[in-house]
């Protein structure tokens with residue numbers, strides 16, 4: 001196990017084979033430029049609260065990530081968090097290994113790469129991390145590291161402060177959606193709070209790997225202490241990756257999947273990733289607000305209307321979390337699994353049988369009225385350069401059963417059968433058309449020739465339908481939903 005940790009003091013001069021990403025998945029560092037994300041001053045004695053709420057709402061809508069200043073956490077407290085983090089990763093390996101585990105359900109856990117079991121990964125990421133539960137503090141603090149000595153004091157204080165700040169922000173986010181201030185907090189229930197200390201050592205070949213590959217955060221809200229001296233955090237905006245420029249003494253706030261679901265997709269959990277650096281290590285500390293395991297997450301009914309139907313099926317957070325921890329949605333946004341996908345594929349296709357009258361009539365898609373047990377579409381929404389498998393799923397009541405290879409293949413079979421029928425219709429039309437063209441010319445009959453052109457328009461219509469069916473099998477990605 002120890003050999004998988006990176007924070008051993010050993011300096012590699014070449015990237016080990018099992019960290020090298022395939023060509024198409026590499027970070028292309030030289031092509032990425034910086035982007036300033038909105039910077040919001042939370043001092044309500046200077047700025048009117050309504051204005052703060054509006055700014056937060058705009059940032060959530062347009063970026064899914066923003067920075068806050070005057071957040072109430074002292075620079076000294078933040079500095080101490082960085083120092084403790086650095087000291088922890090500098091501890092001798094044997095000392096750190098007391099906390100090492102590959103089991104993602106552990107409440108205090110040092111590990112490496114992503115959150116899942118590193119043994120199941122094909123390609124690792126250039127990152128070690130310590131993740132620990134932090135709420136209620138009394139329940140978990142005893143199991144936290146005792147070394148460095150100030151660990152419990154510093155991290156206990158910061159976790160309490162950042163959690164409180166998280167709740168304030170969640171309140172403002174609720175208001176910005178036109179909901180009651182405590183709406184999101186009520187839905188999240190007895191919120192869990194986790195902290196993660198990330199350590200990205202200097203990397204010999206940063207162009208070939210990631211510190212943390214593209215992902216969205218699974219919870220409601222993340223408050224991140226970014227390393228403002230060493231760049232690394234990138235976000236996806238309008239299909240392009242940007243380095244996030246962080247303002248000194250500010251905290252980065254990014255939305256997680258649960259806010260995307262609760263807001264019925266008005267706000268998006270932001271795709272982000274971390275790249276590494278050839279001569280400098282990088283540190284960051286995340287503070288994660290997560291729903292209670294039994295919280296039922298669904299789009300707020302106030303945000304559902306005729307024009308804006310429910311985009312997500314309701315689900316129980318624990319099922320969602322288990323799906324992520326299983327590692328089976330690596331590189332995908334798990335939330336997209338719950339999307340009601342309004343497209344030709346989920347609309348009922350009624351196919352007229354006559355070769356002249358073959359047509360596709362989409363029946364009313366009753367997104368709001370989908371009952372438990374009905375098939376909804378899942379589609380993996382992948383970061384650029386990654387590959388995915390299209391998926392379908394069946395939801396039972398509020399919970400969702402995520403296993404669906406059967407439905408995937410049934411769906412693909414249906415599509416392929418329809419495509420064959422359309423193809424047959426096109427062939428028949430072209431045959432008849434050819435006969436009519438030849439016959440019409442021989443008989444000098446304008447009416448037969450006109451009928452042939454009519455057939456040509458049918459062929460065009462079938463071809464468009466065929467294309468639509470084919471395209472409905474494409475998978476979504478961060479650029480195209």
Ligand SMILES: O=C(O)CCC(=O)C(=O)O
Pocket residue numbers: 196198212217224226232233272274283284285286
């Ligand atoms: O290290 C960073 O800047 C980001 C880390 C992150 O995205 C996470 O812990 O979820």
Ligand SMILES: [Fe+2]
Pocket residue numbers: 215216217272
């Ligand atoms: Fe993250």
